[in-house]
Amino acid sequence: MAKGDTPKELVDALDLVSGEKALKLESLSGVETREVRRVRTIFEDPNIVAIGISQKISEKENTGELGVCFYVEKKLARSKMKNNKMIPPVLSVADRKAVFTDVQQIGKVRPQINKRKSPLLSGFSVGSSIDTGTLGAIVKKGKKLFVLSNSHVLARSGLGKVGDKIIFPGKLDNGGRDQVIATLSAFLKFKTGDDFLNRVDAALAEIDEDFLEKIDFSIRGTKAPLATTVPVRGMKIVTRGRTSGDTEGEVQDVHFRIVLPYQGVGQVGFLDQVKCSHYSKGGDSGALIVDKTSKKIVGLHFAGSPIASIFNPIAEVVKALKFRFVAA
Secondary structure (H helix, E strand, C coil): CEHHHCCHHHHHHHHHHHCHHHCCCCCCCHHHHHHHHHHHHHCCCCCEEEEEEEEEEECCEEEEEEEEEEEECCCCCHHHCCHHHCCCCEEECCCCCEEEEEEEECCCCEECCCCCCCCEECCCEEECCCCEEECCEEEEECCEEEEEECHHHHCHHHCCCCCCEEECCCHHHCCCCCCEEEEEEEECCCCECCCEEECCCCEEEEECHHHCCCEECCCCCCCCCCCECCCECCCEEEEEECCCEEEEEEEEEEEEEEEEEECCCEEEEEEEEEEEECCCCCCCCCCEEEECCCCCEEEEEEEECCCEEEEEEHHHHHHHHCCEECCC
């Protein structure tokens, strides 16, 4: 089911509970309004780390039925929870339609190296003078070539400056011998706080002239000409990251909303991200995600936990940084 095919009542319920777009509650009855407000309060529980729309799981099996899913760091037994902290099994939206809920354990989620010196290649170690992650792709903007990765890999989560040096392999992998291959050129500053206001964690760095002849444009799982597509639930994906190497996963939630801590920046809330089965480890941030079937690019990995992995939809990344993928 594509994101656009998600039942409207589920999206409405998600918006009501997460407070997206400051939706008003006047259309609900008094009882329903109080219930939504109570659930919003529950969502402030630090154990609840994200919310989205996913297939309900019963006895470790997907039921095939979609619901509003509350993702928790650790799932607790009902006997250990206070009544006012329990997620109601059903929510009501403005048209009185019942929306089922689910609670799934995801673990502690954090922004998340394959190393080589040459050629520059997707899936290998890259970073700033401080942080190390994964080179997502070599992309083109105008007539120039750029390295694509996460802001927290190349731009110190928005604290960096245009012109900062980018090294390959990254700091953790080069034995103290920095090889400068690019300079930071574009990134989006995060909107901080507990609201879901951000859609991408991404940055570009212009490749130095000395390395323009040392580029391998290949991306694991793709075919020429390179193309992009929209992630959908159930999609099988492949990726290559600095730490994990070649891995695979499956898309589970395309409405994923989460607030993450970024060192030196604060809390950063993300809207409509893509949550998958676990495919990543620390250092894989910046890896490109590819649809296994169509071989089209679907996302840019940026965060994960021991249970799940999360990526930005690639359409939002391209829209934000205005580049295009090239095969050579």
